Amino acid sequence: MAPEKKNKSVLEVDDELLDDITQLIHDRSDAALKNILADLYDFDASVIIDNIRDDEDALYLFSLLDDETAGEVILELSDDRRELFSERLSGEKLSDIVSEMESDDATDFVSDLEEDKQEEVLEQLDKIDTEDSKELRELLSYDENTAGGIMAKEFIAVNSNMTVSEAVRVVQERGEEIDQFYNLWVVDDNNVLAGIMSLKRLIISMKDPEKLVKDVMNSDVIYVEAATDQEEVAKIFRSYDLVSLPVVDAHMRVIGRITIDDVMDVMEEEYQEDVARMAGTDAEELERKSPFQIAKLRLPWLMITLLIELFAVFVVSSHNEILEKVILLAAFMPIISAMSGNTGLQSASIVVRGLDTGIVSIKRWWEPLSRQVRTTLIIGVAVGVAVGVIGYLISDTNKLSFALSVAVSMFISINIAGVIGTLSPMISKRLGFDPAITSGPFETAFQDVIGITVFLTVSTYMLSHV
Amino acid sequence: MAPEKKNKSVLEVDDELLDDITQLIHDRSDAALKNILADLYDFDASVIIDNIRDDEDALYLFSLLDDETAGEVILELSDDRRELFSERLSGEKLSDIVSEMESDDATDFVSDLEEDKQEEVLEQLDKIDTEDSKELRELLSYDENTAGGIMAKEFIAVNSNMTVSEAVRVVQERGEEIDQFYNLWVVDDNNVLAGIMSLKRLIISMKDPEKLVKDVMNSDVIYVEAATDQEEVAKIFRSYDLVSLPVVDAHMRVIGRITIDDVMDVMEEEYQEDVARMAGTDAEELERKSPFQIAKLRLPWLMITLLIELFAVFVVSSHNEILEKVILLAAFMPIISAMSGNTGLQSASIVVRGLDTGIVSIKRWWEPLSRQVRTTLIIGVAVGVAVGVIGYLISDTNKLSFALSVAVSMFISINIAGVIGTLSPMISKRLGFDPAITSGPFETAFQDVIGITVFLTVSTYMLSHV
Numbered sequence: 001m002a003p004e005k006k007n008k009s010v011l012e013v014d015d016e017l018l019d020d021i022t023q024l025i026h027d028r029s030d031a032a033l034k035n036i037l038a039d040l041y042d043f044d045a046s047v048i049i050d051n052i053r054d055d056e057d058a059l060y061l062f063s064l065l066d067d068e069t070a071g072e073v074i075l076e077l078s079d080d081r082r083e084l085f086s087e088r089l090s091g092e093k094l095s096d097i098v099s100e101m102e103s104d105d106a107t108d109f110v111s112d113l114e115e116d117k118q119e120e121v122l123e124q125l126d127k128i129d130t131e132d133s134k135e136l137r138e139l140l141s142y143d144e145n146t147a148g149g150i151m152a153k154e155f156i157a158v159n160s161n162m163t164v165s166e167a168v169r170v171v172q173e174r175g176e177e178i179d180q181f182y183n184l185w186v187v188d189d190n191n192v193l194a195g196i197m198s199l200k201r202l203i204i205s206m207k208d209p210e211k212l213v214k215d216v217m218n219s220d221v222i223y224v225e226a227a228t229d230q231e232e233v234a235k236i237f238r239s240y241d242l243v244s245l246p247v248v249d250a251h252m253r254v255i256g257r258i259t260i261d262d263v264m265d266v267m268e269e270e271y272q273e274d275v276a277r278m279a280g281t282d283a284e285e286l287e288r289k290s291p292f293q294i295a296k297l298r299l300p301w302l303m304i305t306l307l308i309e310l311f312a313v314f315v316v317s318s319h320n321e322i323l324e325k326v327i328l329l330a331a332f333m334p335i336i337s338a339m340s341g342n343t344g345l346q347s348a349s350i351v352v353r354g355l356d357t358g359i360v361s362i363k364r365w366w367e368p369l370s371r372q373v374r375t376t377l378i379i380g381v382a383v384g385v386a387v388g389v390i391g392y393l394i395s396d397t398n399k400l401s402f403a404l405s406v407a408v409s410m411f412i413s414i415n416i417a418g419v420i421g422t423l424s425p426m427i428s429k430r431l432g433f434d435p436a437i438t439s440g441p442f443e444t445a446f447q448d449v450i451g452i453t454v455f456l457t458v459s460t461y462m463l464s465h466v
Numbered sequence: 467m468a469p470e471k472k473n474k475s476v477l478e479v480d481d482e483l484l485d486d487i488t489q490l491i492h493d494r495s496d497a498a499l500k501n502i503l504a505d506l507y508d509f510d511a512s513v514i515i516d517n518i519r520d521d522e523d524a525l526y527l528f529s530l531l532d533d534e535t536a537g538e539v540i541l542e543l544s545d546d547r548r549e550l551f552s553e554r555l556s557g558e559k560l561s562d563i564v565s566e567m568e569s570d571d572a573t574d575f576v577s578d579l580e581e582d583k584q585e586e587v588l589e590q591l592d593k594i595d596t597e598d599s600k601e602l603r604e605l606l607s608y609d610e611n612t613a614g615g616i617m618a619k620e621f622i623a624v625n626s627n628m629t630v631s632e633a634v635r636v637v638q639e640r641g642e643e644i645d646q647f648y649n650l651w652v653v654d655d656n657n658v659l660a661g662i663m664s665l666k667r668l669i670i671s672m673k674d675p676e677k678l679v680k681d682v683m684n685s686d687v688i689y690v691e692a693a694t695d696q697e698e699v700a701k702i703f704r705s706y707d708l709v710s711l712p713v714v715d716a717h718m719r720v721i722g723r724i725t726i727d728d729v730m731d732v733m734e735e736e737y738q739e740d741v742a743r744m745a746g747t748d749a750e751e752l753e754r755k756s757p758f759q760i761a762k763l764r765l766p767w768l769m770i771t772l773l774i775e776l777f778a779v780f781v782v783s784s785h786n787e788i789l790e791k792v793i794l795l796a797a798f799m800p801i802i803s804a805m806s807g808n809t810g811l812q813s814a815s816i817v818v819r820g821l822d823t824g825i826v827s828i829k830r831w832w833e834p835l836s837r838q839v840r841t842t843l844i845i846g847v848a849v850g851v852a853v854g855v856i857g858y859l860i861s862d863t864n865k866l867s868f869a870l871s872v873a874v875s876m877f878i879s880i881n882i883a884g885v886i887g888t889l890s891p892m893i894s895k896r897l898g899f900d901p902a903i904t905s906g907p908f909e910t911a912f913q914d915v916i917g918i919t920v921f922l923t924v925s926t927y928m929l930s931h932v
Contacts, residue, residue, distance in 0.1 A: 043705045171669050181666045182648050199665035200647045203637050239509045241727040243709050260726055261707040271737050278744050279815035280808050291840035298812055309801045316797035323793055330796040331782035334914050335775040342746050342907045346764055349745035374757035441808045448800050
């Protein structure tokens with residue numbers, strides 16, 4: 001009954017495996033369950049515990065883990081299960097688990113606890129390990145979206161005047177405590193950051209063990225301050241291909257360490273935020289399960305969209321006369337607004353990406369604008385002609401002027417959409433808002449209103465004059 | 467004139483710095499320029515070269531770099547500049563640069579070259595280093611979206627029967643060749659993967675240098691085969707918090723190594739693809755600059771949207787009669803379609819994310835459906851009431867039945883949108899398409915048509931019966 005492995009190295013959780021485990025839980029076959037758990041990577045254990053249907057069964061299986069594994073597993077669980085376990089487990093048990101976590105994980109975990117539970121856990125921790133709990137309280141004090149909020153206190157700093165063999169001894173003594181350990185920070189006598197040395201460099205330098213660390217280290221070290229925004233941190237990791245990065249205080253003293261796994265979490269978070277915004281909702285939705293909570297997150301977006309669309313109601317109502325005469329115009333409204341909304345969205349999302357990656361600079365706003373406009377001119381002609389032909393074929397009377405009306409207004413509204421779609425992310429950013437907000441439903445609603453206004457104005461003019 | 471550094475460690479490229487450098491280029495002050503370049507991280511050099519306005523100036527500055535730096539810098543350049551430089555530099559110069567790259571980067575770079583240039587570079591490489599060019603030809607043969615396509619040939623494998631001190635010597639001899647080096651692969655006499663040893667473990671094990679590698683290594687090693695899809699590779703890195711991963715052939719022999727920086731590129735690529743799809747365009751757009759090329763990428767999406775919207779034209783035309791009687795209905799069409807399109811998009815994008823992260827399983831399709839429907843029931847009531855009130859206030863005659871018409875059809879179409887938005891990503895995935903395609907403009911266009919159909923059908927019924 002060994003769990004099946006995918007890629008021969010990674011676990012594939014299927015219903016059969018889950019049924020077997022659930023059966024063992026019901027039989028209270030603790031020894032067999034512990035055997036299975038011992039063979040698993042922490043992540044795989046978390047997937048299994050997440051996928052066990054019944055909450056009580058899942059909690060039972062979780063309680064069989066030793067504190068260290070429990071600390072790794074609880075971090076990988078879905079938010080639902082993690083919240084449930086946090087509620088159900090005693091403050092004492094939770095603090096045992098937390099004391100086994102790395103400090104950055106402990107911080108994330110404790111900061112998500114209910115206030116009462118949080119206090120309980122911190123008090124218990126004071127009893128277990130004063131040093132640990134002091135570190136944790138320090139980390140909890142940083143804004144969670146900054147370098148301070150994602151850093152860990154586990155790092156090894158060696159003095160630049162140490163010899164290579166002394167540095168090796170430090171690693172041998174303390175390396176075991178630290179996961180994800182690839183670089184040593186090098187500091188001077190005042191604890192000020194002086195350089196960085198990779199473990200590879202340390203091993204190579206051992207050819208000459210009496211050399212001083214300062215003579216083999218890399219003194220050109222990239223670092224951040226605790227207040228640096230986490231998105232900036234992620235950008236630095238990606239630009240310079242880092243796996244870990246020292247965090248310093250205002251006096252350049254090393255106070256922490258950020259590792260690549262935290263940065264991947266930041267990237268994932270940002271990504272979910274952007275996608276949620278484009279869909280007109282909130283990334284938190286992924287973590288909420290009650291329909292009422294989800295509805296509460298979505299409704300503000302929908303209500304603002306509704307308000308914007310109200311303008312369309314007024315625009316259409318005020319063109320009663322022409323609509324009553326040429327009722328077919330109403331039939332073309334959805335096409336006009338969908339096509340211009342879409343073109344605006346295309347431009348907006350490209351500019352938002354460009355702003356993210358630095359390809360687009362607000363200072364040179366005319367560059368993307370000129371490119372987007374030249375693009376929408378081409379698109380406007382193509383779509384305008386297509387819509388015009390359709391209009392010609394469908395209309396009964398005034399065929400030519402009707403076709404011209406729809407074609408011309410399609411062309412105009414697509415080009416307006418291109419301009420607005422290009423400028424609005426830059427303006428939002430300039431005003432200090434998240435530009436991604438302009439590549440979502442507000443953008444399309446806005447284009448809806450403009451598209452319909454252009455369409456009905458142009459048609460009124462053309463159908464009464466041409 | 468030392469470049470300003472942001473965060474005191476990372477370069478801030480401003481116009482002034484660029485102007486100074488441009489001036490030095492015009493003066494042909496090679497020594498000063500080389501001094502500046504020598505102080506820069508490769509990434510910063512690439513940012514500067516990207517931001518120099520004139521192509522010739524940029525190429526001049528680039529040509530001052532030594533081959534190794536040039537190899538790092540050219541990879542970080544914008545696609546435009548990289549393509550330009552690839553065209554302008556001779557095959558000989560390019561192959562000098564390529565021969566200094568790590569094999570995975572060399573593969574990416576060479577595979578992007580024009581066919582003629584590619585052959586020229588490969589032929590030149592044969593002359594410089596047969597081994598390198600053999601590796602490169604091997605890597606070029608893998609699908610670029612697989613583990614084989616992103617792996618590098620630079621890795622160190624030690625025999626499991628070596629002693630720790632022998633392994634250390636191997637690292638000291640060959641470590642210099644390898645960037646981003648954190649783990650040793652351990653193989654048996656047949657070159658079959660037997661384990662993994664981190665450099666940290668190697669240093670700690672040196673306390674007992676005569677121990678055998680097999681007694682200190684981690685035999686529980688995660689690996690992938692060359693054919694594994696790159697998205698799967700990224701998922702494995704994230705799940706198990708890896709920084710490097712061995713790639714094996716069908717006989718479990720180690721053939722390559724994937725590092726975290728490549729995985730971050732894969733994540734970034736995926737992300738851009740998803741965002742582009744949601745906006746109804748193609749991620750390639752970010753790499754294309756000619757308006758004609760961009761228009762060519764966008765037009766298919768727009769034309770399919772147009773085709774879907776054509777149904778709306780027919781639906782509206784076939785409700786001529788009621789529209790002529792109650793022209794205000796036309797004014798409410800944009801609201802109905804925008805709100806239901808939006809609700810569908812919200813549901814779709816959440817389900818797409820859920821499928822990505824594994825929270826949503828197609829086998830248990832009713833779980834997200836039930837949650838989404840319970841959510842849209844609440845949203846439908848809230849938005850329905852809001853639209854109903856607006857309808858009541860705006861209409862002149864038949865106030866109550868008009869308000870009821872818009873409220874009821876808003877409620878129904880929002881709920882239909884929720885169901886379609888939830889099911890369509892799962893159906894697409896089941897049929898083998900990218901589910902992300904259903905959270906873009908096709909989704910909203912489709913909801914447009916449905917929303918308008920429901921609205922006009924319900925209104926016709928209610929306004930003639932109530």
